[in-house]
Amino acid sequence: MLNIALPKGRLGEKVYAMFERAGYECPSIKENNRKLIFENAEKGVRYFWVKPSDVSIYVERGAADVGVCGKDILAEYAPDVYELLDFKTGVCRMAVAGPKDFYDDGQRTLKVATKFENCAKAFYAKKGRDIDIIKLNGSIEIAPILGLSDVIVDIVETGTTLKENNLDVIETVFPISARLIVNKASFKFKTAAVEDLTEKLRGMIEE
């Protein structure tokens, strides 16, 4: 039995459809109820919906054998897991954004507001730029408007939210998409099942 952690929401539903097409369907998942765990013993799968940012925790600790997780979460928390597939869906990017007229002259510490502390730190450390990290948990876009920060480091999908708040992307930190992650110990003891699942899902991506 493979325990599979899926991220709640649109991305999770889209990815589940790929699992379904790959032959790992679990009809009870489509029933409209508040259940969080769904099992299809015949196909050897048990799905559960968790908060997207928690998927990597479930997988790293072995509560889930495999999971689907955005690259943003993987880059931020660096869980010790295998990353076997890029689903090429849920595509967006981690980017630095700031007010339309913002120019970094490098004369003073750059104030960076973000939910992704580690990603922002690593990005600016590589450039050798001195920054002051301001950790926020949401509505990051208003930080530069209110003068809380100079720029933000956040996920940008279409850029509409940025535009509506008079912000522009300054540079891309890294591209993001959904990935298939696997617990390292599970891979050792359920090798054939994980390989089989990965290959079938790979077929779905290349279709």
Add this chain to the structure above:
Amino acid sequence: MSENILREEEMIAFELRALYQKYGYLPYKMSKFEEYDLYARNKEFLEGARIVTFNDTDGKLLALKPDITLSIIKNDADDGAKRKVYYNENVYRASKKTGAFKELHQIGVECVGDVDLYDVYETVCLAAASLSKISDKFVLDVSHLGILTAVLQGLNGGKTFEKAAKRCLAEKNVHELKTLCENYGVPSEKLTALIGTYGAPKTTLEKLENVCESDEEKAALEELKTICALLETTKYADNIRLDFSVTGGGNYYDNIVFKGFIDGIGEGVLSGGRYDKLLARMGKKSGAIGFAVYLDLLEEIQTDRRETDVDVVVLYDESVSVEEVAKTVRKLIAEGNSVSAQKTESGLRCKRYVDIRGGKQC
């Protein structure tokens, strides 16, 4: 001594010590403190582990040991003689998952000196034997970094490329490895072949024949073959896998590395390898190989959960004389029970109560 007094991880530690002594490893007992300087000089080996530091009475900066290996090898005389030791100690470091400091119980072996192929085989074999003492369902992943290092050097992508490529290997991340190679303008075939080459030694070694072309790659492969052939003759043959996702932490491992997994535990419980480079950095000529078992992780598979805390709870009150309580407890213990004398039903789980309150007995 009654076996059920020992907790499961204590039993395992007990068995492992016996195993290591059988192979001539001597116990190595050390102080809990070490001069901080040792860790500052070898930060990379500790992979950025955060350390608990404090000042000694003379002002010297000390640390609670975050690691045992460094303390063992720093004292090595470097006279060519081989020293084989085992330790059973607690180390203190910040947990990568929670960021808070933790006390971690480790048991392990180190072989320092003129290390040869026999020692490598013996250490890997002892690692497998250690895992078998914990559970029948175990896997020991073995890799030879000599192959990976030679492949990376052949690609000539530079240090940043090598670091990123190693991370992709550790994640079995083919898609990002391909992008990385594209960005650096180097061919990705050999590295992706290494990611895809894992499993039982026999079939994996055959595949590796096609990957290893240069003299360095072939020399490392020959070493790996010799070790695998020897391991094939042990009862652990079916539990050994070759896997290049084991890349060893830091830059000190350049030869055989290995990692052990137990079914039911989400992360590796054993890790080790040959780290001659660390000694070279300390100005020593010796070689070294060793491993550690992370005993605190074994709590996850503990099967000795008891249904009761004690066999009998004796309930007494002020009206009962101390002599009477003592007599009752002694009698019950003599009958083979574990007994707790209490004035109230204190929430202890027990098989039965013996109530002598008010002089009654039921």
